[in-house]
Amino acid sequence: MSQLNRFVFRNGDELFNITNKKSLPVGASTSDLEQFGFLEGGEEKVVRDYIFREPKTFEIKLISTWTCNLRCSHCFVLHQLVNKDKGSIDVDKLCGFMDSYFGAFSKLTGGRIQFVGGETALTAKKNIEAIERVTDLCNTRGVKIRFHSNTNGLELDEDILDFYTKLSNFTISLDGPKHLHDAQRKALDGRGSPFDRTMENIGRLVSLGMRDKIMVQSAVSDEGMNKECILSFYKSLLMTGVKFENIHYKVSVPTEWHDPGEKFKEARASPFPVPCCKYRWMTDFTVCTDNNIYCDYFDTTEKNKIGSLLDPIENLATKHRQLIETNMPVLHDPKCKSCPVIGICWGNCCNTYNLYKPSEICDAEGLHERAKKAASAGKLFDFAMCRDKSF
């Protein structure tokens, strides 16, 4: 008699596989249990099947330029920034790639392109061309597409306005109140306060009817982790017309977390429902100004290169799988390979903490205990997807 494997929990009146997130009735047949990866011996296959399942949605981070008009102390890609990027996205190649991609994966129903950089507004005209061409392609293919951009909001002209108009929405970076923002964001042209310049442009955008599209996000330094800074920040934005619900005051990785210790271990007892963005097979890509495709926005070097926009889609899919098989930490860490809750951990985010041996800083027991409590209440799915934090 085959036994249920370590990924399967009794969740209320059903069986729930915490890795592939599938449910079966308690009295399910052996063939069903085997088919859906509930039986002992099938664990490795379940993990692979989940990671390499056919994509239904996609996320493309389009690095429109590495040129930036700011140099920010906390920037994750500061080493990549240039005063003038010699490369640029070739829209013909991008559309060719996307057409092949849609053709190869028929379950794709929709996705999103995010313009990132560098400062995306500096390539507004080119971005508009990409939006128009990709939209036409997606309409032909019956794929829903949305566009989003990050921007520092430092500049605003007719082209940039046109670019913003064509986006679903856009996120303006403001790192807390003026004194904190200006301390970590330095304008290359040295003109005035970056905070004041961006705030002035936000006011113009609101007056031009773009209020609903404006999101504000902040990567605040440790000094901003207090009520006074939150009050000051929100007040200035609300009085400028930004919607309360569109303001996201977040702390950049706190200094005390740079050396992962107890705080980080605490976080590891919370579910991380899907693999890190670096390891989402044929779902999450970064397209760079060199017209190559990478699996990591933070590190567009050869080790993360999936291929060129011109490569056959089959080759790209194979290469992406190879990169994940080779580099994804949980597929190599012996403790992870025998962990019952790997399906709600996946080794967490590798970018922030350079976590290449996840079990070195791990609270699998804590996570397992919480999962068992959620299962006994029949709420394991909600717990696994971070929708219920009461356990």
Add this chain to the structure above:
Amino acid sequence: MSATFMTESEAEALINEHMDELMSKLFCATQCSESGASTGLTGDCGALTCIDGLCCGCCAR
């Protein structure tokens, strides 16, 4: 819903009403760097962490 431009007192009242919630959301649920504000990678909903506590990259799958 509020008017487009709030007065200072209206803004203060709204912020104070939600202050505890704002303080509790300084970090994302998963500690994924994508939802960490350093990258500014947000979703269509504009949130770094959505109502379910996931960043948009995680939520998308």
